[in-house]
Amino acid sequence: MLSIQNLTLRRGAKILLEGASLSAHVGDRIGLVGNNGTGKSSLLAAIRGEAPIDAGGIELPRSWRLVSVAQETPGLPDPAVDFVLQGDPQLWQLLHESRSATDEARIAALQIELQDADAYTARPRAERLLAGLGFKQSELGQSVASFSGGWRMRLNLARALMAPSEMLLLDEPTNHLDLDAIIWLERWLSQYPGLAIIISHDREFLDAAVKSIVHIEHARLNRYGGTYSMFEAARAERMSQQQAAYSRQQLHVAKLERFVERFKAKASKAKQAQSRVKMLERMERIAPVLAANPVAFEFEPPERTPDILLELDGVDCGYADKTILHGVRLTVRGGSRIGLLGMNGAGKSTLIKTIAREIAPLSGDLRPSKWLQIGYFAQHQLDMLDPEGSPLSHMRRLDPQAREQSLRDHLGTFHFRGEMVLATVGAFSGGEKARLALALIVYRRPNLLLLDEPTNHLDLETREALTAALAEYEGTLILVSHDRHLLRATADELWLVDGGRVVAFDGDLDEYRTWLTSERKATDERRSSAESAAPVSRADPREERRLAAQERTRLAExxxxxxxxxxxxxxxxxxxxxxxxxxxxxxxxxxxxxxxxxxxxxxxxxxxxxxxxxxxxxxxxxxxxxxxxxxxx
Structure with missing residues (x-):
């Protein structure tokens, strides 16, 4: 059992947790939620023993193996599948030793140890993990160094899932995953037998992956049974009840105080007045529900939205050495709200970049309206911000002629106010940078918003604000996102990018999930068929019998x-x-x-x-x- 008792955590002068307690057992799957800066990641670090505790304690059984995902991956020459196998250090050591052992007694002992460690199924298990997280069969032998940062994070996740453990700590595991990998991870977690604690800002992922929610609020750990949606409903009910109780108590307090004030100087009522004073002193005060200040912003309507914003006629999309999409024929009409679906690497971002004219079509016609005004949020949009600049300096570069107050007013709608408009962007959190990037993109009032994974660095509250703003946005929207809640709330139609083509998807996100599952199953079956296929000479029955006997021996082993x-x-x-x-x-x-x-x-x-x-x-x-x-x- 994990036992957290009267825990206090501080970061500098800020108290993150104070007198917080929590118990959790093997088999629990907990979603850890709370506003940014409330101490979610610090709590996981404290559980791992990597952060100092100011008071209280955290106890774990000594036998428990605790696993979390590394945040950095050096550019190693190791093949991807070997890197994942190393997630089980004992198994990897046995495999390494078995290749070089020469002593017969040690070899015999190693065979037993390898059997106990499930060594003979280890490589297929590692390959299944990598396939589930979006790696192709041809990539399993590539070096770790050959993968980009986002793909290295997937390797880190696969390595953690490979490790045997009684406790698994995951901090934003979906940040670098696309929708099909997230759905696979949900299924994997549903079968994990240990205790899992997961920080995530993806509400649908939490609904599917966890059994209870621990909410960090007012420096305490408050546990709720059920999914994230159930937590929201239960918390709203609790807050409503608390506010009603607070209001009733305030009326009672006011009544007692009026009596004391009225009769404290009257001799005949002095004893009764003193009694009420003592009653007020002994009363356990109910705290008011503090009015939250949720993030909220809005996108101004476009100045002009033509009926047809953009047409693609037989467009090939890709790069000089590789065509990703072939013969794309699409019409983007004013007011359309389109969600792009497709497996990792299918070409969703390539299509967005082509529409945004970040890359030129390889062939075909791309015909924009003369009134087309694009706002484009790229996956790596935050890297384009000047870390030494301020929100105000970014706005001035965008519109040097505008009055400062006008720029400040615009930034204020994205919650950059007061001294924050002059703060250095490099010190901002990922969510604050994402809000600034959105503020810059919508300043020109675009009539076509192209958003490629805009929620990667946003907390739940800011995601809700973005969802509300996009739902009310009067322009045209094309969205790539692994956040299903955002897609459901903002997209009226879905396009599927698959097999080098772009077609309308006739169904909703639940039907897309079913399609993904069937595609993955078909891919697995093709892989199994390819691996088991062997050239057999039908003209030589003896060769067939020899191969059959050889296969029986292999299966027996x-x-x-x-x-x-x-x-x-x-x-x-x-x-x-x-x-x-x-x-x-x-x-x-x-x-x-x-x-x-x-x-x-x-x-x-x-x-x-x-x-x-x-x-x-x-x-x-x-x-x-x-x-x-x-x-x-």
């Missing part, structure tokens, strides 16, 4: 370690079942409750619960081994 492990697990289940039966019998004996004290009975009850849970875990392992054996069969 694969099954052998799994069969040995299944036998060991069966023996272990028998031992645990014997212990559990004995405990059940002792607790069922009426005489126990007549002779034993409460501490003994409590210990037996605890032993019974732990033994039952241990049996359940071993049975789960045994079932997985049986499934692996059946798969080999």
């Amino acid at each position: 694969l099954r052998k370690p799994l069969a040995a492990r299944a036998a060991r697990l069966e023996r272990k289940m028998d031992e645990i079942q014997t212990r559990l039966t004995e405990l059940n019998q002792r607790l069922a004996d009426p005489g126990l409750y007549e002779t034993a004290d409460g501490a003994v009975i409590a210990q037996l009850t605890q032993d019974q619960a732990f033994t039952a849970r241990e049996l359940e875990q071993v049975e789960s392992e045994w079932l997985q081994v049986q499934a692996d054996m059946e798969a080999i069969q």
